[in-house]
Amino acid sequence: MLEFRHVHKTYTTPQGPLSVLSGVDLHLDAGESVALMGESGSGKSTLLHLAAGLDLPDRGEVCIHSQSLASLDESGRAHVRRETLGLVFQQFHLVASLNVADNLRLQARLAGCEDSVWSAKLLERLGLAGRENHYPEQLSGGQQQRLAIGRALASRPALLLADEPTGNLDETTAETVLELLLELVAESGSSLLMVTHSPKVAAPLDRRLILRHGQLLAESGESHLPCV
Numbered sequence: 001m002l003e004f005r006h007v008h009k010t011y012t013t014p015q016g017p018l019s020v021l022s023g024v025d026l027h028l029d030a031g032e033s034v035a036l037m038g039e040s041g042s043g044k045s046t047l048l049h050l051a052a053g054l055d056l057p058d059r060g061e062v063c064i065h066s067q068s069l070a071s072l073d074e075s076g077r078a079h080v081r082r083e084t085l086g087l088v089f090q091q092f093h094l095v096a097s098l099n100v101a102d103n104l105r106l107q108a109r110l111a112g113c114e115d116s117v118w119s120a121k122l123l124e125r126l127g128l129a130g131r132e133n134h135y136p137e138q139l140s141g142g143q144q145q146r147l148a149i150g151r152a153l154a155s156r157p158a159l160l161l162a163d164e165p166t167g168n169l170d171e172t173t174a175e176t177v178l179e180l181l182l183e184l185v186a187e188s189g190s191s192l193l194m195v196t197h198s199p200k201v202a203a204p205l206d207r208r209l210i211l212r213h214g215q216l217l218a219e220s221g222e223s224h225l226p227c228v
Contacts, residue, residue: 001159001191002028002051004216007060009046020046022214023060030158033185033192035202038211044195047211048163051193052085053077064159082111086152086190088162088181092144094136094151101132103147108154115156122150125184142173149181153188160185162194166201174201 004026010019020043028034038044049055050062053069061068064084069077081087086107094103104122108114123129126146136144145165152160165181166174178201185192194205202208210217 001030001032001065002026002193003061003063003066004047004050005061005063007047007050007057007062009043009050009055009057019214021050021057021211024211024214024216026209026216028159028191028193030191031189032207033182033194033205035205035208036193036195036211037197037199037202037208040197042211043214044211045163048161048193048195051159052087052161053080082107084158086155086157086160088149088152088160088165090164090167092136092148094144094148096136099133099135100128100139100147103136104128104150104154106154107151111155113155115154118156119154122154122184125180126150142169142177145169145177146180149177149184153184153190156188157190160190160192160194162192164195164197166196166198178204 004024007021007024008019009021010017024047036044036047046055050057053062053072056070061070063069064080067080069080072080095106098106101123105114105119108119123132126149128143128147128150131139136147139147145168149165162181166177169177182204192205196202
């Protein structure tokens with residue numbers, strides 16, 4: 001589903017080159033859920049942006065369905081994001097001028113795969129049935145994040161990329177949203193790569209990887225995860 005093949009990424013800073021990723025290998029299978037952990041500034045968000053084709057590696061390859069993202073132009077990478085990926089961030093990034101129903105359907109409409117039955121089921125599961133005509137500002141933080149998750153899953157993406165999806169929520173709401181996220185990911189058949197700093201959030205996922213000193217390690221920190 002997703003492969004990183006010896007990926008390197010360095011940024012230029014006023015203090016000189018900053019190496020963020022140093023030969024990262026990753027293999028994510030279809031239907032698998034993986035938590036990506038690491039200290040602040042370790043490169044977790046950089047890795048997620050590379051997976052989404054929002055940035056490109058300096059060396060190595062990032063592939064989705066065996067297609068190297070670097071071999072595509074920006075239009076091609078946007079097509080992959082639209083057709084294959086769902087994205088969830090800490091910030092909700094809802095469209096303020098669209099109501100709940102239209103926000104939910106937005107990604108699926110762009111991908112040309114809107115399913116009214118699935119959308120209605122999502123609204124029910126998200127606890128937003130009856131609020132279809134509300135706007136984001138009329139929702140609580142937890143409701144907005146549930147809506148953002150629903151929007152990302154409305155197109156049944158092959159891969160969901162989530163960057164600290166419960167980071168802005170209180171603990172009780174975060175637990176509820178995480179449980180719902182994992183249930184809906186399983187129902188949609190999506191793979192999941194989720195950045196989190198929380199071992200508790202990471203625990204229910206199939207695997208937990210740690211990014212440290214530019215290298216991707218198993219949860220124990222003892223071995224690299226090879227690309228297969």
